[in-house]
Amino acid sequence: MNCALNSRDASLPDVHGGQILTIKMAIAISTFSLALTGCGTAATVLQSDEDAARSLRKQKTYCQTIPRIYSGLAYDFCYLNAPPEPGGYLASFVLLDLTLSGVLDTVCLPYTFYRQVTEGNLGIYGRAGRG
Numbered sequence: 001m002n003c004a005l006n007s008r009d010a011s012l013p014d015v016h017g018g019q020i021l022t023i024k025m026a027i028a029i030s031t032f033s034l035a036l037t038g039c040g041t042a043a044t045v046l047q048s049d050e051d052a053a054r055s056l057r058k059q060k061t062y063c064q065t066i067p068r069i070y071s072g073l074a075y076d077f078c079y080l081n082a083p084p085e086p087g088g089y090l091a092s093f094v095l096l097d098l099t100l101s102g103v104l105d106t107v108c109l110p111y112t113f114y115r116q117v118t119e120g121n122l123g124i125y126g127r128a129g130r131g
Contacts, residue, residue: 039097040079041072041104044122045112053124056082065121068112072101078124 044052044066056063056078063078076094084091105112 039072039104040075040094040101041108044068044071044075045104045108049122052122056124061124063124064126065123067121068116068119069109070102070105071112071122072105073098076101 043055052075056066056075059079059082061078061082063074063081066074066078076098079094080091
């Protein structure tokens with residue numbers, strides 16, 4: 001008698017009906033999407049200039065403009081260069097986002113370099129100038 005449990009490709013049935021895999025996948029997707037939506041690179045490269053500037057104005061940053069090259073890192077630093085929030089817990093998420101923004105900014109470097117040359121800096125409180 002050949003028992004399937006002795007085979008290397010045998011798999012035991014999932015006791016929870018596949019719910020563990022589904023919960024793990026939902027947590028992974030939620031974490032990834034939350035990190036991507038909070039990412040400085042996503043805010044400056046994927047969104048319009050007005051949306052990125054509005055977000056920083058709402059935070060009351062002291063930055064006037066940010067360069068388009070490595071704009072995600074500049075966005076995060078401008079976010080940190082603002083009056084502290086009452087809770088103050090978002091600063092720790094921004095510190096975690098610096099690594100992700102640095103990697104994604106490097107990937108987007110040819111595109112952001114082109115936009116920097118053609119459009120100049122991204123203005124936060126007014127019209128951005130070239131340079």
